[in-house]
Amino acid sequence: MSFKEQVSSMNMEAIVEMCIDQEQQAIDLYTMARDQAKDKSARQKFQELIDMETEHKVALKDFELERYLELPPADLKVTDYLMAPNTRENMTTQQILILAAKREGKTARMYQELADLFVQDKKLNTFFQMMADEELRHKHDLETEYENEFLQEG
Amino acid sequence: MKRERPQSFNTVPIKERLTIPRQDMPEQDALQRSTNFLEVNLGLNPEQAVIEAQRCIECKNPTCMDGCPVNIKIPDFIQLICNEDFLGAADKIKEDNSLPAVCGRVCPQETQCEEVCVVGKRFEAVAIGRLERFVADYAMIHGNGSTKVFDKPEPSGQKVAIVGSGPAGLAVASDLIKEGHEITVFEALHEFGGVLVYGIPEFRLPKAILREEVANLEAMGVKFVKNFIVGRTMTIQELMADEGFDAVFLGLGAGLPRFMNIPGENLNGVYSANEFLTRSNLMRGYEFPEWDTPLYRAKHAIIVGGGNTAMDAVRTAKRLGADEASIVYRRSEEEMPARNEEIHHAKEEGVAFLNLVNPIKFIGDEQGNVIAAECLRMELGEPDGSGRRRPIPMKGSEFTMKVDMVVIAVGNGSNPLIAQTTPEIETNKWGNIVADEDGKTSMEGVYAGGDIVSGGATVILAMGAGRKSAAAISEYLKSKVGSVV
Ligand SMILES: Cc1cc2nc3c(=O)[nH]c(=O)nc-3n(C[C@H](O)[C@H](O)[C@H](O)COP(=O)(O)OP(=O)(O)OC[C@H]3O[C@@H](n4cnc5c(N)ncnc54)[C@H](O)[C@@H]3O)c2cc1C
Ligand code: SF4
Numbered sequence: 001m002s003f004k005e006q007v008s009s010m011n012m013e014a015i016v017e018m019c020i021d022q023e024q025q026a027i028d029l030y031t032m033a034r035d036q037a038k039d040k041s042a043r044q045k046f047q048e049l050i051d052m053e054t055e056h057k058v059a060l061k062d063f064e065l066e067r068y069l070e071l072p073p074a075d076l077k078v079t080d081y082l083m084a085p086n087t088r089e090n091m092t093t094q095q096i097l098i099l100a101a102k103r104e105g106k107t108a109r110m111y112q113e114l115a116d117l118f119v120q121d122k123k124l125n126t127f128f129q130m131m132a133d134e135e136l137r138h139k140h141d142l143e144t145e146y147e148n149e150f151l152q153e154g
Numbered sequence: 155m156k157r158e159r160p161q162s163f164n165t166v167p168i169k170e171r172l173t174i175p176r177q178d179m180p181e182q183d184a185l186q187r188s189t190n191f192l193e194v195n196l197g198l199n200p201e202q203a204v205i206e207a208q209r210c211i212e213c214k215n216p217t218c219m220d221g222c223p224v225n226i227k228i229p230d231f232i233q234l235i236c237n238e239d240f241l242g243a244a245d246k247i248k249e250d251n252s253l254p255a256v257c258g259r260v261c262p263q264e265t266q267c268e269e270v271c272v273v274g275k276r277f278e279a280v281a282i283g284r285l286e287r288f289v290a291d292y293a294m295i296h297g298n299g300s301t302k303v304f305d306k307p308e309p310s311g312q313k314v315a316i317v318g319s320g321p322a323g324l325a326v327a328s329d330l331i332k333e334g335h336e337i338t339v340f341e342a343l344h345e346f347g348g349v350l351v352y353g354i355p356e357f358r359l360p361k362a363i364l365r366e367e368v369a370n371l372e373a374m375g376v377k378f379v380k381n382f383i384v385g386r387t388m389t390i391q392e393l394m395a396d397e398g399f400d401a402v403f404l405g406l407g408a409g410l411p412r413f414m415n416i417p418g419e420n421l422n423g424v425y426s427a428n429e430f431l432t433r434s435n436l437m438r439g440y441e442f443p444e445w446d447t448p449l450y451r452a453k454h455a456i457i458v459g460g461g462n463t464a465m466d467a468v469r470t471a472k473r474l475g476a477d478e479a480s481i482v483y484r485r486s487e488e489e490m491p492a493r494n495e496e497i498h499h500a501k502e503e504g505v506a507f508l509n510l511v512n513p514i515k516f517i518g519d520e521q522g523n524v525i526a527a528e529c530l531r532m533e534l535g536e537p538d539g540s541g542r543r544r545p546i547p548m549k550g551s552e553f554t555m556k557v558d559m560v561v562i563a564v565g566n567g568s569n570p571l572i573a574q575t576t577p578e579i580e581t582n583k584w585g586n587i588v589a590d591e592d593g594k595t596s597m598e599g600v601y602a603g604g605d606i607v608s609g610g611a612t613v614i615l616a617m618g619a620g621r622k623s624a625a626a627i628s629e630y631l632k633s634k635v636g637s638v639v
Contacts, residue, residue: 152610
């Protein structure tokens with residue numbers, strides 16, 4: 001069964017479950033990284049990310065439609081050309097932000113591909129588009145934070 | 155801020171004052187200065203200073219003072235200049251600012267006092283910065299050290315350690331020594347002054363000024379200890395418990411260079427602005443071969459960034475002999491955080507500006523030396539929350555330029571050493587020390603101020619924060635005596 005057929009055969013509930021699983025994977029990654037981190041400020045940053053993803057997971061469960069109606073902000077592409085860091089114990093806050101923004105970008109692309117795959121299916125298309133937009137919004141927020149802190153150019 | 159007007163010594167009738175042109179500060183010729191490290195600005199002469207001071211219209215509501223982060227009594231010192239009492243004017247400034255010769259040179263007056271000067275609404279603002287510099291220099295030459303003879307106070311028997319000798323630390327030292335406390339400044343480097351000596355180049359701020367300020371403080375009794383890294387040589391706990399310091403001030407600055415995290419940043423010839431400027435300034439790379447600090451003389455240097463640090467680095471690269479020294483900046487000139495004067499001087503000296511360009515990769519040869527930079531052009535997108543238009547990469551706009559030196563000047567962070575060795579001190583997620591308005595940290599008796607708390611800011615803000623901490627430390631020490639009695 002192709003991925004498209006697989007997703008088509010799922011009901012909406014199962015699709016939402018799949019997306020929640022995606023969020024959970026991010027939470028697990030950040031939790032592991034937080035527990036490994038030696039630096040206090042790095043631990044703080046990972047905790048913020050865990051909180052953000054948890055909030056997103058809850059929103060998905062409750063399916064807060066109004067949350068998804070807003071158009072996403074422009075993709076700033078601030079971290080697109082930066083090197084992807086590996087998770088390790090002495091990560092800096094700068095690397096954490098790059099890691100997280102890149103991850104949001106990748107997930108957004110995955111949802112966008114799914115949305116494009118189901119252009120004909122209005123319901124699925126809308127759902128995946130909304131998911132892609134939400135991930136882009138996160139990327140935007142993280143990149144704005146990155147810009148403000150690490151590209152002050154002072 | 156409404157206030158009593160100071161006594162007027164301005165002999166020019168009020169109506170005529172606005173017809174006096176702003177006095178230009180003489181400067182070294184651009185071509186000549188781009189090959190030497192002597193100071194660019196030469197300062198007003200006494201006649202010019204008096205004429206400039208006479209441009210002040212003695213406002214009832216002197217907005218200039220609100221524009222100054224430490225509220226220097228600007229109208230008062232200007233009137234003293236009109237009266238040719240230059241030493242008196244210097245003393246007046248020193249009531250609020252302990253380093254006027256520094257601030258007169260490096261403060262961004264155009265966005266502070268001069269931006270809100272009433273005359274500036276229609277005409278060019280009164281040149282407050284130039285006047286400040288003039289009287290401070292005059293006092294250095296003609297005055298007696300800090301100009302006022304210092305009456306040694308009764309010793310309090312209490313000891314304060316100041317960590318870091320930047321403007322924040324020096325301001326604390328200057329205020330607390332006057333109260334009779336025993337003050338020791340610990341500095342990691344081998345010269346005192348923080349960024350003022352290792353970052354800002356000689357052509358903008360001569361090191362002799364800092365040496366003189368430090369000598370003044372030493373004469374007042376402040377002890378200076380160099381090559382002493384708190385957190386490594388000795389921890390804060392040891393300073394307090396073993397060495398008997400009653401309070402500690404942390405003025406550590408934001409000296410940790412930040413990189414861009416793009417491929418090729420570890421090639422030879424790619425420096426952080428911090429390393430590049432330190433090599434040139436502190437280790438006298440600019441006096442090679444008299445001083446033995448090897449500094450690569452680039453032919454095609456690019457400096458990434460648009461702040462004062464980038465301008466200092468690019469102008470240094472030019473002076474060290476680069477054929478081409480260029481600024482590469484992601485945004486447009488309007489957004490550059492550097493002072494206008496620095497941008498203007500850099501242009502006069504032949505620096506090229508590549509705005510709306512961002513490097514994405516540095517390319518090296520087989521020996522690992524940088525030989526090229528791959529860049530992207532940027533376009534301005536929608537305005538963000540602050541109203542500034544955001545730069546966004548243009549698809550397919552990649553181009554490569556030949557370079558043999560790159561200096562990264564995108565900003566600085568705080569060094570994690572103290573946070574790591576003193577877990578009692580709370581830091582935020584950027585590694586800055588968390589302190590309240592008065593500089594009080596989460597550790598009893600430990601205060602902090604300047605860039606280590608605010609993140610990279612300005613000299614005057616660091617000094618202002620230092621002075622607030624000094625007042626709070628003074629209260630703390632008094633309460634300690636009270637509780638012992
Ligand atoms: C290149 C450059 C140009 C600038 N130009 C301007 C300008 O034109 N105008 C302006 O207003 N601002 C300018 N700034 C910013 C300004 O210099 C800073 O905001 C200011 O110096 C901060 O003062 P500070 O006392 O907090 O720290 P700093 O000046 O950074 O001093 C901190 C000192 O603490 C020492 N230190 C750190 N850790 C330890 C430790 N563990 N033990 C002992 N010592 C330690 C450091 O070695 C350093 O000497 C510039 C900055 C740079 C880098
Ligand atoms: S605002 Fe300008 S004109 Fe008015 S008192 Fe201040 S310096 Fe003088």
